[in-house]
Amino acid sequence: IKNAVAKRSQAIFQIPADFRMALSGTPLENRLAELWSIMRFCNPGLLGPLSRFNERFAGPIERNRDRDAQRLLRRLIAPFVLRRTKSQVLDDLPPRTELVLSLALEGAELAHYEALRRQAIVEAEAAVAQSGSQAHFHILAQLTKLRRAACDPRLVSPNLDIVGAKVRTFADLAGDLSANGHKALVFSQFVDFLTLLRKPLDAAGIPYQYLDGSTPVADRERRIRDFQAGKGNLFLISLKAGGFGLNLTAADYVIITDPWWNPAAEDQAMGRAHRIGQLRPVTVYRLVAQGTLEEQIIALHHDKRALADGVLADSGEAMSLPSQDDLLSLMRGTADEAR
Numbered sequence: 319i320k321n322a323v324a325k326r327s328q329a330i331f332q333i334p335a336d337f338r339m340a341l342s343g344t345p346l347e348n349r350l351a352e353l354w355s356i357m358r359f360c361n362p363g364l365l366g367p368l369s370r371f372n373e374r375f376a377g378p379i380e381r382n383r384d385r386d387a388q389r390l391l392r393r394l395i396a397p398f399v400l401r402r403t404k405s406q407v408l409d410d411l412p413p414r415t416e417l418v419l420s421l422a423l424e425g426a427e428l429a430h431y432e433a434l435r436r437q438a439i440v441e442a443e444a445a446v447a448q449s450g451s452q453a454h455f456h457i458l459a460q461l462t463k464l465r466r467a468a469c470d471p472r473l474v475s476p477n478l479d480i481v482g483a484k485v486r487t488f489a490d491l492a493g494d495l496s497a498n499g500h501k502a503l504v505f506s507q508f509v510d511f512l513t514l515l516r517k518p519l520d521a522a523g524i525p526y527q528y529l530d531g532s533t534p535v536a537d538r539e540r541r542i543r544d545f546q547a548g549k550g551n552l553f554l555i556s557l558k559a560g561g562f563g564l565n566l567t568a569a570d571y572v573i574i575t576d577p578w579w580n581p582a583a584e585d586q587a588m589g590r591a592h593r594i595g596q597l598r599p600v601t602v603y604r605l606v607a608q609g610t611l612e613e614q615i616i617a618l619h620h621d622k623r624a625l626a627d628g629v630l631a632d633s634g635e636a637m638s639l640p641s642q643d644d645l646l647s648l649m650r651g652t653a654d655e656a657r
Contacts, residue, residue: 319359320345320352322368331359343589344582345399350376353395361398365391404589414592416602418616419491421483423468423607430471430478431464431610438464439649446646457645461611464649468610469511469576484575484605489518491603495571496524496551502571505587507557507578515554515575525549530556542566555590557583567595572602577615614648 319327319340338360346353354371357364365371375391378384404411423431438460445456466473470482488504495502506512509530519526527541527550538559545553546568553566557578569591578584584604592600606612 320347320355322351322355322358327355327359331362343586347580347582350380350391357395357398364394364398404592408594411592411594412596412599414588414600414602416588416604418604418606419487420606420608421487423483423609426478426480427471427482428609430475430480431467431607434467434474435464435649435651439646442646442649454645457649461645461649464611465576465615466508466511468607468612469506469508470514472514473508473510484607485514485518487605488515488573488575489522491573492519492524492552493522500551500571501545501569502552502573503566503569503587503591504552504554504573504575505557506554506575508576509556511575512554512556519552524551526552526554528554529559531558533559545569555587557587564590565593565595566590567593567597570596570598570600572600574602574604577604577606577612579615579618609651611648614651 319330320342321327340356340360342356345356351368351372354365354368354376358368366374375387378387379391442453442457442460446453463474469484471478471480472482492502492504504512504515506515509532512528512530516526516528527545529538529541533541541553542564544550545566548568553569555564572588572591574584574587588600588602604616606616
């Protein structure tokens, strides 16, 4: 119900109740309007109408980093919010180590990405000049194309016979982990990228499980049980299929093959292994292509986390969401400007 205009939310808002409570691991993922929607259900009227909330809080905090507005919002919601982090609840949870594997694109792959980037800038600037309100969607489409190209050239140009640096690195990493008796969860937002990652596993004879949004419920449950029982060294999972309902503590490694805009989604992915029942330390690898949009996405994660921490806890930080100009700056490769 974090989308206040969704039919589901509208229906739930109308339910008569003497007591209301909302439970969420990510009450703030992208923007403050999500918090307004939750509070609209739990305590109607506390934050006023959405238009007034946007004027008073969302705009100043997200665009201008207004700390006075941030502190006022935190004081308003504090009596109604009970926040517990995983480290507070699970004192005996093994440690989690996060590492970035920075991969250099070379030769034809690098040239392919750079050509796409230059073309994307031209098309995005043309969209801004011509489409007005639709420009934002055109820019996001171009950014998605660049994200896919950073994963593997074949995701954008299927006719190219280029095995990307990520697929090669993943193959080596999967082989090392399997040879040393480790089990790993492998996440990607792109199902067709998971398809490419399966090929070196098949060639090397490395057993694995697979799950995406099209997997039937019965197969989903069977594959989860099989992995937990030791059938498969790796579990390849799409973002949509793995966001909830998975307990995969048999794995002690997590590989995030493409960084996502929202760090909360990555945290949820890591949480499939790093949760109650995990007895071993968990290591998380992020595969990041050097000189691409992915490096800038990692840089933006700080601001995303600051939005939640600044409102739900006294972190002293605020966040600014990427504007249309910020997104164009990402495309041009100027991460500092976008932040």
